[in-house]
Amino acid sequence: AQSVTQLDSQVPVFEEAPVELRCNYSSSVSVYLFWYVQYPNQGLQLLLKYLSGSTLVKGINGFEAEFNKSQTSFHLRKPSVHISDTAEYFCAVSGPLGNFNKFYFGSGTKLNVKP
Amino acid sequence: DVKVTQSSRYLVKRTGEKVFLECVQDMDHENMFWYRQDPGLGLRLIYFSYDVKMKEKGDIPEGYSVSREKKERFSLILESASTNQTSMYLCASLGGSGNSPLHFGNGTRLTVT
Numbered sequence: 005a006q007s008v009t010q011l012d013s014q015v016p017v018f019e020e021a022p023v024e025l026r027c028n029y030s031s032s033v034s035v036y037l038f039w040y041v042q043y044p045n046q047g048l049q050l051l052l053k054y055l056s057g058s059t060l061v062k063g064i065n066g067f068e069a070e071f072n073k074s075q076t077s078f079h080l081r082k083p084s085v086h087i088s089d090t091a092e093y094f095c096a097v098s099g100p101l102g103n104f105n106k107f108y109f110g111s112g113t114k115l116n117v118k119p
Numbered sequence: 120d121v122k123v124t125q126s127s128r129y130l131v132k133r134t135g136e137k138v139f140l141e142c143v144q145d146m147d148h149e150n151m152f153w154y155r156q157d158p159g160l161g162l163r164l165i166y167f168s169y170d171v172k173m174k175e176k177g178d179i180p181e182g183y184s185v186s187r188e189k190k191e192r193f194s195l196i197l198e199s200a201s202t203n204q205t206s207m208y209l210c211a212s213l214g215g216s217g218n219s220p221l222h223f224g225n226g227t228r229l230t231v232t
Contacts, residue, residue: 045228048211107152
């Protein structure tokens with residue numbers, strides 16, 4: 005089975021500062037990568053996805069992520085955060101190991117943007 | 120736009136009760152999923168279904184069952200609720216193949232007392 009590691013459970017940051025949320029995964033085969041955001045008391049919304057092609061992926065709300073195959077990482081970045089970005093962020097992987105539709109999620113990173 | 124609807128946002132049940140969590144999607148998706156979300160553990164897959172009347176166990180199926188009688192509806196059943204099943208439950212649907220994203224409902228926060 006695959007695994008997804010989000011090393012930072014919480015990331016505090018001041019408004020307008022840059023932020024990076026880290027995600028590493030374990031896989032020796034091609035995978036699809038996703039970042040989801042969860043606002044309080046809501047389900048998960050897709051921020052962005054990497055399927056193939058350019059390793060820099062742009063998503064909604066000014067977020068972007070970079071796929072690094074050699075480091076098996078897919079870190080999420082935003083150059084200037086806003087209070088409204090306060091939420092929990094999940095990295096996910098889906099891959100072709102038997103069950104093509106199975107998704108593996110990290111444990112989540114809570115981003116807390118302070119004024 | 121894609122819509123996944125979970126019938127209850129909050130539920131409070133007693134130990135031993137039979138509990139039904141309902142999920143409906145309007146995208147004609149073949150695949151539907153039930154996840155459980157607990158702090159620090161991320162999302163864990165309970166069951167999924169790739170077609171009507173078809174189901175597969177996920178990573179933590181014990182104490183749960185599912186039903187998919189119609190394509191748009193996927194129900195999670197707690198046969199005899201226990202306090203360790205207090206959690207947030209998320210339903211999701213998926214069209215196409217693994218390069219498509221999951222679409223989630225807003226979740227049901229279940230408390231078992």
